[in-house]
Amino acid sequence: MTREVFWNIGARWLFYGLSVVAVAIFLFGVYRVVRIWSAAWGERRERNVVESVKRALIDALSGRRIFRGDLFGGLAHLFIMWGFVLLFLGTVIFTIHADVLKFLFGTVYLIYSLVLDVAGAFFIAGTLMAAFRRFALRANRVHSQWDDPVVLALLFIIALTGFIVEGLRLWSTSHIGLEWSPVGDAVGALMDGNLAGSTRAHAMIWWVHALAALGLVAYLPYSKLFHMFSAPANLYLSSAPSGIVSLEEREGLHGEFDLTQMVSFDACTRCNRCEVVCPAYAAGEPLSPRELVQSMKSYVRRKYAIERKYLGPEETRTTVPKLEEAMARDECWYCTTCIACAERCPVGINPAEIARDVRAVLIDSGRHVPKTIRDVLNTVGKHGNPWEPGGSRHFAWQKDLEVKDFSKGDTAELCYWIGCLASDDERNHEVAKALVRVLNAAEVDFAILGKEETCCGEFARRLGEDGLYEALVEGNYAVFAEFGITNLLTTSPHCFHTMSREYPLIRDKLKVEGSPVLNVRHHTVLLANLLREGALRLNGRVEKTVAYHDPCYLGRHNGIYDEPREVLRAIPGLRLVELPRSREGSFCCGGGGGRMWLESDVERRISELRAQDAALAKVDVLVTACPYCLSNLVDSMKVAGYSDSIEVRDIAELVAEAIPAETEPLLKEA
Amino acid sequence: MDIVVCVKRVPDTAEADLSIDRSGKDIKKDDLVFDINEWDNYAIEEAILLKEKLGGTVTAVTMGSEDDEEVLRRCLALGADNAIRLEDTAFVGSDGYSTAVALAAAIKGIPYDLILTGVQAGDDGYGQVGPTVAEILGVPHATLVTSVEIEGKVARVRRELEGGLEELVEVQLPAVLTIQTGINEPRYVSIAGIRRVARRDIPVKTAGDLGLKPDEVGAAGARIEVEGLSLPEAGQKGEILQGSVDSVVEQLVGIFASKGWLG
Numbered sequence: 001m002t003r004e005v006f007w008n009i010g011a012r013w014l015f016y017g018l019s020v021v022a023v024a025i026f027l028f029g030v031y032r033v034v035r036i037w038s039a040a041w042g043e044r045r046e047r048n049v050v051e052s053v054k055r056a057l058i059d060a061l062s063g064r065r066i067f068r069g070d071l072f073g074g075l076a077h078l079f080i081m082w083g084f085v086l087l088f089l090g091t092v093i094f095t096i097h098a099d100v101l102k103f104l105f106g107t108v109y110l111i112y113s114l115v116l117d118v119a120g121a122f123f124i125a126g127t128l129m130a131a132f133r134r135f136a137l138r139a140n141r142v143h144s145q146w147d148d149p150v151v152l153a154l155l156f157i158i159a160l161t162g163f164i165v166e167g168l169r170l171w172s173t174s175h176i177g178l179e180w181s182p183v184g185d186a187v188g189a190l191m192d193g194n195l196a197g198s199t200r201a202h203a204m205i206w207w208v209h210a211l212a213a214l215g216l217v218a219y220l221p222y223s224k225l226f227h228m229f230s231a232p233a234n235l236y237l238s239s240a241p242s243g244i245v246s247l248e249e250r251e252g253l254h255g256e257f258d259l260t261q262m263v264s265f266d267a268c269t270r271c272n273r274c275e276v277v278c279p280a281y282a283a284g285e286p287l288s289p290r291e292l293v294q295s296m297k298s299y300v301r302r303k304y305a306i307e308r309k310y311l312g313p314e315e316t317r318t319t320v321p322k323l324e325e326a327m328a329r330d331e332c333w334y335c336t337t338c339i340a341c342a343e344r345c346p347v348g349i350n351p352a353e354i355a356r357d358v359r360a361v362l363i364d365s366g367r368h369v370p371k372t373i374r375d376v377l378n379t380v381g382k383h384g385n386p387w388e389p390g391g392s393r394h395f396a397w398q399k400d401l402e403v404k405d406f407s408k409g410d411t412a413e414l415c416y417w418i419g420c421l422a423s424d425d426e427r428n429h430e431v432a433k434a435l436v437r438v439l440n441a442a443e444v445d446f447a448i449l450g451k452e453e454t455c456c457g458e459f460a461r462r463l464g465e466d467g468l469y470e471a472l473v474e475g476n477y478a479v480f481a482e483f484g485i486t487n488l489l490t491t492s493p494h495c496f497h498t499m500s501r502e503y504p505l506i507r508d509k510l511k512v513e514g515s516p517v518l519n520v521r522h523h524t525v526l527l528a529n530l531l532r533e534g535a536l537r538l539n540g541r542v543e544k545t546v547a548y549h550d551p552c553y554l555g556r557h558n559g560i561y562d563e564p565r566e567v568l569r570a571i572p573g574l575r576l577v578e579l580p581r582s583r584e585g586s587f588c589c590g591g592g593g594g595r596m597w598l599e600s601d602v603e604r605r606i607s608e609l610r611a612q613d614a615a616l617a618k619v620d621v622l623v624t625a626c627p628y629c630l631s632n633l634v635d636s637m638k639v640a641g642y643s644d645s646i647e648v649r650d651i652a653e654l655v656a657e658a659i660p661a662e663t664e665p666l667l668k669e670a
Numbered sequence: 671m672d673i674v675v676c677v678k679r680v681p682d683t684a685e686a687d688l689s690i691d692r693s694g695k696d697i698k699k700d701d702l703v704f705d706i707n708e709w710d711n712y713a714i715e716e717a718i719l720l721k722e723k724l725g726g727t728v729t730a731v732t733m734g735s736e737d738d739e740e741v742l743r744r745c746l747a748l749g750a751d752n753a754i755r756l757e758d759t760a761f762v763g764s765d766g767y768s769t770a771v772a773l774a775a776a777i778k779g780i781p782y783d784l785i786l787t788g789v790q791a792g793d794d795g796y797g798q799v800g801p802t803v804a805e806i807l808g809v810p811h812a813t814l815v816t817s818v819e820i821e822g823k824v825a826r827v828r829r830e831l832e833g834g835l836e837e838l839v840e841v842q843l844p845a846v847l848t849i850q851t852g853i854n855e856p857r858y859v860s861i862a863g864i865r866r867v868a869r870r871d872i873p874v875k876t877a878g879d880l881g882l883k884p885d886e887v888g889a890a891g892a893r894i895e896v897e898g899l900s901l902p903e904a905g906q907k908g909e910i911l912q913g914s915v916d917s918v919v920e921q922l923v924g925i926f927a928s929k930g931w932l933g
């Protein structure tokens with residue numbers, strides 16, 4: 001039992017000739033893309049190759065990331081992907097059988113037939129589902145381009161003609177073993193009415209099938225289908241966390257993007273999942289992560305593609321495009337770096353990091369940097385904090401705290417890093433005061449840095465001002481070394497993120513003498529620990545319904561979801577409910593990524609959208625654990641008209657409320 | 671088009687708490703933060719924009735100590751080709767006039783088609799250096815410039831007049847223009863950009879190098895002597911009237927009446 005190679009087909013030399021042409025076009029297309037990738041400045045990730053390969057394979061072969069928020073799309077993709085893989089392998093196997101070693105006989109052939117038959121059926125179903133999803137459901141508000149229907153139609157035609165050819169062949173040659181090709185058999189049965197002409201019809205459709213398949217091979221690296229290579233490559237590359245390249249290392253390396261980013265531009269299939277979850281886009285701001293990635297893709301193409309050198313009109317050969325012109329307006333500055341997009345991206349692209357690196361290029365050229373961003377960076381550069389000349393006035397309110405101060409010669413186990421926003425914003429002063437009450441009640445030995453505290457540098461890094469970031473990190477390490485500080489406590493997830501995740505990446509490169517290895521904790525984690533250890537007892541009741549708003553830099557960036565909830569559940573009387581958008585799906589307040597300082601003229605603010613979430617959940621208090629979130633959400637509750645019904649509070653304030661006054665022997669009221 | 675830009679490093683006094691030093695003739699500067707004079711920042715940006723459009727060179731000049739070199743580095747990072755610093759004990763105590771004498775002597779030695787300065791400096795606010803340099807060099811000048819267009823050997827410039835009026839004048843080159851804020855959008859100068867020019871050599875010229883005698887410059891050559899500084903008296907706090915328009919008007923009339931201003 002086997003099948004005759006090239007049954008009923010003449011002019012085989014033509015088929016082989018066309019195959020060679022198709023493969024040549026394919027290889028040129030791959031070369032063209034890889035050549036663009038080689039314009040990357042390098043790589044900033046260190047990886048465990050085995051781990052990365054494992055994660056990339058699991059993600060790619062299961063397609064599990066595609067299922068996030070899109071079950072139907074996930075299934076359609078799974079059918080098409082596995083149908084394609086199996087049919088492709090089937091073709092390869094049959095080519096070996098035909099041209100190298102004949103081995104498809106008997107049972108092996110029957111199983112081979114069955115697998116391909118079923119795979120083909122799922123493949124066709126997948127393409128139909130995908131077409132329905134794209135054009136009828138318009139899932140994820142997907143934007144279709146001309147090549148989207150072309151690709152789908154091509155896949156569909158290949159599969160359909162494959163079955164027709166199979167059916168005609170089966171019904172014209174032998175009727176044995178038809179049950180092993182159920183779909184082909186059924187198609188053959190449909191055609192049986194006109195078997196007389198079937199050999200001619202078979203030959204014609206065979207050529208349609210062959211030309212479509214060869215066309216697909218040739219077209220593949222020029223189409224979004226190239227993601228079958230670039231997506232697994234990107235999943236592999238992006239599986240390791242980003243490192244930090246110091247300015248010294250970066251100097252002399254040409255190119256705007258690292259290898260992961262260059263590959264990611266080609267891995268993007270414009271599926272639009274990122275745009276759907278982007279807070280800036282939702283608020284009507286001029287940013288769509290999909291557009292950003294796509295515009296950067298076309299930018300690197302225009303700049304580095306082979307045709308720029310050899311083909312095309314004079315203009316494309318001579319004009320080097322400018323990055324700022326490749327972007328739609330000022331879009332990169334609108335990114336809050338909340339990474340909701342990266343969380344959703346099926347192929348592991350991080351548009352927030354791309355936006356950051358675009359900003360770094362613009363910062364370096366100095367042009368196209370919005371005024372408010374220039375101003376805040378200049379202020380931080382001059383004064384060490386994002387507010388106007390700070391000095392004594394900046395930290396005046398700390399007098400009320402009655403706490404130890406390293407800068408005044410005190411010593412302590414733990415350094416409470418207050419943070420710029422908490423130091424300047426009056427609403428955030430209340431959080432610091434509340435936390436001091438709680439720390440005193442739990443008898444934690446801590447001190448602040450007082451006038452020695454400057455900006456942690458987090459938003460300078462997010463804004464792409466890497467020189468300023470390095471200068472601030474150097475300064476801070478010098479201060480930590482001077483006062484022998486290794487344990488830090490922050491209320492800002494932004495300070496926490498950069499000091500715990502990013503400082504270690506650059507510490508050895510900056511070579512500050514005596515710079516300590518830091519142990520940084522966010523206050524929600526410390527509070528959870530104090531409660532677990534019994535050092536902190538909450539006896540007061542807080543009879544309120546609250547929802548917890550996950551700050552992006554605590555949740556998505558650092559995976560801290562449970563500790564804040566654990567602390568809230570420990571407060572007697574408090575009822576914790578979940579917002580519809582929470583944990584990994586939390587919706588940004590709009591303050592991250594330097595956005596706190598970008599003046600936006602859009603009418604609706606990101607934080608107002610979040611205020612509505614809280615209003616719909618009918619809570620008394622929206623709790624957060626980030627000074628940006630607090631400041632933004634307090635404002636937006638006022639603007640949206642909910643400030644009478646919903647309070648916005650930091651978790652530390654609710655904990656402080658649950659500590660009755662008599663349990664605070666150390667507290668002196670200001 | 672060869673352009674010379676005169677720049678100055680000044681303390682940032684906008685939000686600072688100022689106090690007079692022991693001499694009584696200057697403010698305490700120990701806790702103040704210094705930066706390029708705001709007007710000069712627009713002047714250097716305008717010079718770079720002109721260079722980008724027309725080619726040529728940009729040279730930044732300042733008079734001051736080693737600390738003041740940072741504003742020249744800033745100019746180099748922005749795209750200036752050369753920088754010169756004038757330093758001599760004889761320059762100490764300069765006023766607008768003797769500063770202009772030193773700057774003019776330095777500029778005389780380099781080829782120039784255009785000299786740009788800020789309209790004034792944020793610290794002493796004399797606004798004299800630009801026009802005085804022009805007089806000493808014997809070239810025309812235009813002050814309060816809000817736009818510059820170069821056509822051959824002529825600069826067509828807009829000058830800001832009072833009451834929102836603008837004047838369009840043609841100035842023969844070479845000329846001195848004093849640049850008003852807002853003429854352009856000064857680009858951001860990154861720390862990395864400044865680091866890149868950190869090792870560039872910046873020549874220092876003394877009075878002797880410029881062929882100036884010690885009594886021509888500094889305090890000796892100055893035409894203004896500061897006798898003393900004082901902080902302005904804090905005015906009385908304003909009163910904010912509240913209520914409806916009618917009641918506010920009524921209160922206001924009452925206040926006028928009580929002061930005897932209503933005749």
